[in-house]
Amino acid sequence: MNHIALATMLVPFIGALLIAFLPKRYGPLICTGFAFLATLGMGSLAYLYWAGGKQDVTWVLYQFHQAQLFGFTFDRLSLLIGFAVVSLGLLVSIYSCGYMSPGNREHPQSGDNRYWAFLLVFIGAMAGLTLSSTILGQLLFFEITGGCSWGLIGYYQSEKSLKAALKALLVTHLASLGLYVAAAWLFAQTGTFALAAIAQLDPTSQLVVFGGILFAAWGKSAQLPMHVWLPDAMEAPTPVSAYLHAASMVKVGVYIFARAIFSAAGHVPHIIGVVGVIMAIITLVYGFWMYLPQKDMKRLLAYSTITQLAYIFLALSLSIFGSHMAFNAGVAYIFNHAYAKSLFFLVAGALSYSCGTRSLPKFKGMIRRLPLLGIGFCVAAMAVAGVPPFNGFFSKFPLFAAGFSLSANQLWLLPLLIVALLESVASFGWFLYWLGRTVPGEPSEAIAAASPVPVSMKLVLVVLIVMSLVSSVIAALWLQ
Known part of the structure; x- marks a missing residue:
């Protein structure tokens, strides 16, 4: 499972790199193919977890002394939501093959390489975020999704879309400060970034960590008072709106909140x-x-x-x-x-x-x-x-x-x-x-x-x- 998880996360990034160096006509094929591989990987993880009796497993990818920096968690929460966001990435890739074309009466143009590359990077980041066992890993992928959303919302390069992209980037990055505070506080109190360590915190420290996570979640999931970016983000191509602003990016907030509650084992x-x-x-x-x-x-x-x-x-x-x-x-x-x-x-x-x-x-x-x-x-x-x-x-x-x-x-x-x-x-x-x-x-x-x-x-x-x-x-x- 460990190697499949790593491949599932990295394959979309490799596909995005290939798209950057190959002619434009290969973009849709590579994006769809690598999204399919990522979906196959996430599906395989879910099958192995189910066949293994649904036993929760955490794999430490990188550890410095006693501090867990990066790792993967395989449980009913990570694999269910992980499969949803990756499989929907594949469906949006397939849909985009038809939508991003001269026959589109609203936006008659083929998708540039940056469209397909950003879409694949976003799929990889979502796979990494849902499987991450540490708050530091969540923070890394949280920021990557913000950068991808900026590139995809502003894809058409109109004045409105560029302003909407900047607004989304600024608001969600402001929200990420809550996750920075939560990560720093968790490390200061426990000596690790592992999400499982939330259950070891004293009540005051839990309040700080959960407060930071909730603040970050509100921003990413467009809740008051940080909702203002989402309606303007509709300037993006519609497949982007479907994937980022319905299926995956806006789900980052609720997911990290759910993951924190799950990790706290009833001590919230x-x-x-x-x-x-x-x-x-x-x-x-x-x-x-x-x-x-x-x-x-x-x-x-x-x-x-x-x-x-x-x-x-x-x-x-x-x-x-x-x-x-x-x-x-x-x-x-x-x-x-x-x-x-x-x-x-x-x-x-x-x-x-x-x-x-x-x-x-x-x-x-x-x-x-x-x-x-x-x-x-x-x-x-x-x-x-x-x-x-x-x-x-x-x-x-x-x-x-x-x-x-x-x-x-x-x-x-x-x-x-x-x-x-x-x-x-x-x-x-x-x-x-x-x-x-x-x-x-x-x-x-x-x-x-x-x-x-x-x-x-x-x-x-x-x-x-x-x-x-x-x-x-x-x-x-x-x-x-």
């Missing part, structure tokens, strides 16, 4: 849970309020992502009060939402590719002219809203079940959970409103004039539609 200061719950409720209400007036499909999805990430923070924060169900709900939410929201973004990308616009009022009659996109829109909307039998329901239901169970002893949670429940219902109503306006009926002018969607994009949409139905089953079997 309750004040972190209180702050996490309150900020999650504030953020999800704000996110919902902000996506109501949006007409640009990608900006609506950006604010919806902010809200959905707040639900994950809510679940993880509730787990601090002793609910194993809430923790599993949060982890399953990361996994399920990655596939459902990626589907939503890639449907938006297919619409902009074929129609030349992302404006929701211009779409009508999708199911007649573009049936696959209409079905994808419906499935994604229902999954994100948490409607059974789609995967979002099997994340939200255990979250609320755990929350209301905890409220029997933590009465202050009850009104907050009711607010979250109302937001969930209102969100369903709003997505249903747009579904009714865009999917059925006679095709609008933009839909009627739509150009064909490439096969590679259609294939990815079909896979994501299936995953929006079955990913919850995978998560439930894996986490039990």
Whole structure:
């Protein structure tokens, strides 16, 4: 497993290096091929872990005296989320082969080498971050993902995209200061950077470390007050928005928070849970309020992502009060939402590719002219809203079940959970409103004039539609 993990992390970096030195026409092939190898590696790790009786293993890659600097952890958390972010990297690579082409009516151009190289580096960094057993390793890959996001958000080199890229880099780098503080404090108190050492800290030190990690998580996962970069980041190519801003980069924050809670083995200061719950409720209400007036499909999805990430923070924060169900709900939410929201973004990308616009009022009659996109829109909307039998329901239901169970002893949670429940219902109503306006009926002018969607994009949409139905089953079997 150790050698497979190292190869899984390094293969995308090697592919990116090859792309930098080879002609432009080889970029899509190399990116897709090396993303496939990384996915195969992560899948192999998951299989070996499952076949070995799901025994958690930590491998120290580099150690100086007693201080663990870098290493890998193989457990149900790292391998589930690791497989999601790497496999989605492969799907986005395949999708990009069709999207980044002169036939794109919104952005008619082929992908430059830097697009494919940055995408591969990002896949490698996400593999490294999810498998990392030390906070120093997390910090390294945290910063690499920030650099890649800067390059990919500003890919089109317009004034708006360059400003959005700089904003994302500055805000997420500011957030990383929390991780620097947490790493330094953990090392000062324990003499190691191993995440498992969090359980050895005294309550005051745990408060400092968790406070730093939560601050970093808020910035990376676009939570109040550091949410401002995500809506502007929609200037990126849509496959980038799907991968970075729905499936992987924004999941870095919730993942490092979940990893810290898991590593602390039940020794997390309750004040972190209180702050996490309150900020999650504030953020999800704000996110919902902000996506109501949006007409640009990608900006609506950006604010919806902010809200959905707040639900994950809510679940993880509730787990601090002793609910194993809430923790599993949060982890399953990361996994399920990655596939459902990626589907939503890639449907938006297919619409902009074929129609030349992302404006929701211009779409009508999708199911007649573009049936696959209409079905994808419906499935994604229902999954994100948490409607059974789609995967979002099997994340939200255990979250609320755990929350209301905890409220029997933590009465202050009850009104907050009711607010979250109302937001969930209102969100369903709003997505249903747009579904009714865009999917059925006679095709609008933009839909009627739509150009064909490439096969590679259609294939990815079909896979994501299936995953929006079955990913919850995978998560439930894996986490039990």
